[in-house]
Amino acid sequence: MTKTTGVGRPRASGAAASKREARLAVLDAAGELFTGAGYAATTTRAIAERAGLRQASLYYHFPSKEDILAALLEDTVRPSLDVAGGLSAEHAPVGTRLWALAYADIHLLGSARHNLGALYLLPEISSPRLARFRAERAELKRVYGALVAAAGVPGDLSGIRTDLVFGLVESIAIVRRDRPDLDVEAHAVEGADSVLRLAGLGEPDAGLRASARSLLES
Amino acid sequence: MTKTTGVGRPRASGAAASKREARLAVLDAAGELFTGAGYAATTTRAIAERAGLRQASLYYHFPSKEDILAALLEDTVRPSLDVAGGLSAEHAPVGTRLWALAYADIHLLGSARHNLGALYLLPEISSPRLARFRAERAELKRVYGALVAAAGVPGDLSGIRTDLVFGLVESIAIVRRDRPDLDVEAHAVEGADSVLRLAGLGEPDAGLRASARSLLES
Known part of the structure; x- marks a missing residue:
């Protein structure tokens, strides 16, 4: 459903745009309340109020509070999975790819508007509705594992x-909690350097970091 | 208040022993419920029931649910602070002391009956009643920081x-959640090795690990 406004390309209709905006407003309100007041203590009514919607509109987008949690958490993993997929097509050295993935991943978790990684330890994570999040996070970990093995860490x-x-x-979720003034860029660089040390790849140099950054831009 | 039972040394009275047992039963029940069902979802009534006590007895030991959380969390940090205090009196090399502290700390968090580290990210951590836990955890982190600086990591x-x-x-709290079959001893050894890599101390060898273990036994 599109409408044309004079000349130019058709645009998304007002209705479609506002549906998308309503969904984002719910996710933003829920992220703030889940990380601030706590998941169990937050009602869908409070989320709807903060998002400026009626509860019926919230239920249109998310049938339950766990569906909101699932959508929020999937957004913390999927962009890093996309980065991982892009890197697998490259013929760059394993250290460069591992640095790029860790840097992008720490940056994502560190810069998100709310500290959603703090929700990974909720008991509700084991719920059936969180199955897709668990599967995507496991897939991301599998990619790290393949890179660590390719770096030469012995199988056992x-x-x-x-x-x-x-x-x-x-x-980074714990560090964000402890340090509200965290320098995310500096932490992501040192974190990615440290991941290479753990993989037995020694001290990364400026050349490796520059190659990894250009992989991420390509 | 002691009583003597025939010959031998005076023993703790039944009353004192059962007070101590009641306190431990509350902490164990709370640890299971907080990590399983969630902190917010757990009532003091449920804790008392699982501990086999009346709620009045629970309140005798802990005036509020947050006091139980505080006691549980302090127990996750204090033994490592004791280790840190013991190590500061030793003249062992910095790498040996850092390995010993990290190994003992990971072992403590990994072997505790319940995965209490998962509670570190609760919003309730910022409550005034958790001030002592926060101070003790900050002190433990300060000791790690002093060892990292002594290892030669530049000030900035x-x-x-x-x-x-x-x-x-x-x-280790996240790893315990992901892997119920975790080999804590192997993870603590690899974790302490990895801490030395992050501190720029290179690859630890069997000699360093053996020295660190004997520091912990002394």
Whole structure:
């Protein structure tokens, strides 16, 4: 459903645009309340109020509070999965690809408007409605694991080392909580350097970082 | 208040022993419910029921649910602070002391009956009643920071590097959630090795690990 406004390309209709805006307003309000007041303490009524919608409109987009949590958490993983997919097509060295993925991932978790990584430890994560989030996060971890193995970490250690690498990346949620004034860019650079150290790839230099950044731009 | 039972040393009275047991039963029940059902979803009534006590007895030990949370969380930090205090009296090399602290800390968080590190990201952590836990955790982080600086990490990087080291240690809470079959001993060894890599101390060898373990036993 589109309408044309004089000359130029057809645009999304007002109705479609406002549906999209309503969905985003719900996600933003929920992110703020879940990380601030807590998931269990937040009602869908409070989310609708903060988003400036009637509760019926909220239910149109999300049948339950867990569906909102699922959508929020999927958004913390999917952009990094997209980066991982793009990197797999490149013939860059494994260290460059691992640095690029860790840098992008820490940046995403560190710069999101709300500290959504803090929600990863909720008991509700094991709910059936969160299955897609769990599967996508497991797929992202599998990509880290493949890069850690390709870096030369022996098979019997690559599982634990991947746990440590993934834990280091996700620990940005704890750091954000402790340091409201966090310098995300500096933390992402040091974090990606540290991931390479954990993978046994030694000290990254400026050339590797520059190559990794241009992989991300391509 | 003691009673003697025939010959031998005086023992703690039944009343004192059962007060201590009641306190431990409350903490164990709360640890299970907070990590399983969630903090907000757990009532003091449910904790008392699971601990096999009347609610009045629970309130005798803990005036509020937040006091139970505070006691549980302080127990996740204080033993590592004790280790840190013991290590500061030793003249062992900085790498040996850092390995020993990280190994003991990961082991403590990884082996506790309930995955209490998962509670560090609760919004309730900022409550006034959690002030002592926050201060003790900050003191533990300060010790890591002093060791990272002593390892030779430049001053402008030692803050971020300490955040990464501390995040790596505490990420055991995420790993425990993901892997119910976690090998805590292997994870603690690899985790402590990884902390040394982050501090720029290179690859730890069997000799360093053995020295660190004997520091912990002394």
